[in-house]
Amino acid sequence: MLLNNLKETEEFGLFLGKNVKKGMTICLNGDLGAGKTTLTKSIAKGMGIEDYVTSPTFTIVNEYYGPINLYHIDTYRLDDDFDVDYLGFDEYFYSDGVSIVEWADKIKHALPENYLEINIKPNGDKREVNLVAKGEREEELKEKIHESFGN
Ligand SMILES: Nc1ncnc2c1ncn2[C@@H]1O[C@H](COP(=O)(O)OP(=O)(O)OP(=O)(O)O)[C@@H](O)[C@H]1O
Ligand SMILES: [Mg+2]
Numbered sequence: 001m002l003l004n005n006l007k008e009t010e011e012f013g014l015f016l017g018k019n020v021k022k023g024m025t026i027c028l029n030g031d032l033g034a035g036k037t038t039l040t041k042s043i044a045k046g047m048g049i050e051d052y053v054t055s056p057t058f059t060i061v062n063e064y065y066g067p068i069n070l071y072h073i074d075t076y077r078l079d080d081d082f083d084v085d086y087l088g089f090d091e092y093f094y095s096d097g098v099s100i101v102e103w104a105d106k107i108k109h110a111l112p113e114n115y116l117e118i119n120i121k122p123n124g125d126k127r128e129v130n131l132v133a134k135g136e137r138e139e140e141l142k143e144k145i146h147e148s149f150g151n
């Protein structure tokens with residue numbers, strides 16, 4: 001589907017945040033500046049999180065507390081041979097909170113079984129978005145998104 005400008009990306013994020021379910025993982029892929037953090041900010045807003053959401057590039061994980069907690073993970077700075085067990089991402093993935101992972105492709109082998117993957121391709125101010133759902137609830141969410149934002 002196509003998001004025509006920043007406003008449409010924000011609307012998509014708000015919608016996602018309102019419809020995301022406890023315990024879900026959202027994987028974000030796309031190059032530098034694709035809009036992963038921008039989308040995460042809107043998802044957080046949609047989830048009712050009032051804190052200011054910033055990029056966790058240096059901290060790797062930022063935790064936000066709301067009706068549903070949000071764990072915002074950015075794997076960009078991880079070495080390629082990092083120890084996933086040591087980082088303990090499973091504590092986030094298998095919690096009641098929602099986990100959002102920027103550069104999720106980098107930790108493909110460490111992702112949970114179920115997740116909604118969002119691939120973002122920038123083209124000026126437009127963003128081509130491609131969704132991949134793993135799991136039943138994730139598939140439902142994907143359908144719901146396409147009903148509202150087109151295919
Ligand atoms: N339609 C759009 N959707 C999202 N961002 C947009 C859009 N149009 C313009 N932008 C701009 O693109 C930039 C996206 O930056 P952002 O930090 O969100 O990307 P990122 O994918 O998180 O990058 P990084 O890989 O460095 O973490 C922002 O400056 C944002 O304002
Ligand atoms: Mg980012």
